[in-house]
Amino acid sequence: MRKILVFLHRYLGLAVGLFLIGSGLSGSAIVFSKAIDSYLNPELLTISRPLNAALQVDALLRNAKAVLPAETPAFVYMPLAPAESAQVVFQPSGLRAHADPYSGQILGVRHPNDSVTGLLIDFHVHLLAGKTGKQIQGWVGLSAILLTLVGIFLWWPKGGKWKQAFSIKWRAGAFRVWFDAHRVSGAVAAVLILLTALTGSALALYDLITEPLLIATTGSGTRQPAPKAPSTSVEQASIDRMLREAQSMFPDGKITRLTLPVKDSSAVGVRMRLNGEMHQFGRSFVWFSRYDGSVLRVDNALEANRAVKIQSWLFPLHTGVYGGTVTQWLQVLVGLSLALLSFSGAWLWMKKARAKAIANTRRARTGETVAG
Structure with a gap:
């Protein structure tokens, strides 16, 4: 043997x-x-945040779309610290627009492999x-x-x-x-x-x-499909307002990422890390209708099933952030x-x-x- x-x-x-x-x-x-x-x-990833500045994600997205009009924004990686920039991830190219989330100014565009x-x-x-x-x-x-x-x-x-x-x-x-x-x-x-x-x-x-x-x-x-946003004639709702509402629902939570609608029926997902979550980006979501801004579903990772809780440990354990x-x-x-x-x-x-x-x-x- x-x-x-x-x-x-x-x-x-x-x-x-x-x-x-x-x-x-x-x-x-x-x-x-x-x-x-x-x-x-540093010119792409760091900013000087004004005191008491509010997020300007709507302006950020408008400016990012103007820079890459042929691309579709799919995600926004929110700053996790006051001096960090935000990143808008585009499909299908994978390009990322780095931006000041408090002024909406685009700092530059690059592919991660650059x-x-x-x-x-x-x-x-x-x-x-x-x-x-x-x-x-x-x-x-x-x-x-x-x-x-x-x-x-x-x-x-x-x-x-x-x-x-x-x-x-x-x-x-x-x-x-x-x-x-x-x-x-x-x-x-x-x-x-x-x-x-x-x-x-x-x-x-x-x-x-x-x-x-x-x-x-x-x-x-652990797989739960995102909710659908019924199409209406109403003008698309403000992302900034959704962020404020999600924050009011979980005052101690940290907004880490946004999932943007890439189809007419897609919803806006606000991803958060709540106190008590191990995953560095959190596994909690507040889903909003892209049209009227109404809350479609809330996924609280602290109240999730055992499979989700096990999954939430995998990435932190692998990266050592635990x-x-x-x-x-x-x-x-x-x-x-x-x-x-x-x-x-x-x-x-x-x-x-x-x-x-x-x-x-x-x-x-x-x-x-x-x-x-």
Whole structure:
């Protein structure tokens, strides 16, 4: 059994090693992507908010549509801090108009992949290959779970020799040092690697595995279609008024995003993070009719079914925001550990394969000499 597990651990690791190195390094790099992007592009992502300024989302949307008249605005990412700009996401191009949400002024337009952090996020989530890349990442994540479980089994000390299990023989040769580093780093980071790989796979393979599994285990799912907005002859209602009403319904809530109507029957969704929600953007929604501004439905995540509550934990756990800056730095270390484990495993295999090839060559030459 041990030989089988060693074989599985070695060759499964080699098969997905490059993916794990890429995921680990890119994941570490994007933990603080927002802060990095703001530092590199302050003209797009930071503003000077006037005191007691009110949101001007209607003006913002008018100005954004004037800049990109052939595109359809689908979402607005609201500022989460006073000095942040808002972002209007357009379909089908994915372009984003960055704007001052208090004056409505457009600061600039770019595609997320035009930035270093946006490119890294796309690589980490989609491998720059859309839905196909996202599914590949999901299966790679499941492979990482299997690799970690098998690795822990192989590492587990016999006879309670825990000190030896966590030691590295620094004075030994390079092969032994790398071998010990591979074992110890894997053991130390195992729990967080499992958590990161599990949540990452659950997000990447959500429709294929996670949602059906939630339905099977809780009896309910998380997918609830947005309500329809009956078409009327009334002029479209003010988004700013909807935001004020949503805020009055949940005074302690934080408005994080808007879902804009892309069809005549679509509603306006105001997404909020209520006190007590774990998800950094919240999973609560107030849906409004786009025509008369009436409330169509309220989705309070704190009162949602168990499946929604479980789903709300996946993204925060994967990104490390659940414990603040400390757990975010831990996520950086987890990504680096995953890359180190994959690289060291491949290096050990190559060194061992090379040594075996040299030994076979020597035996062959010795045999030829004796026969001669």
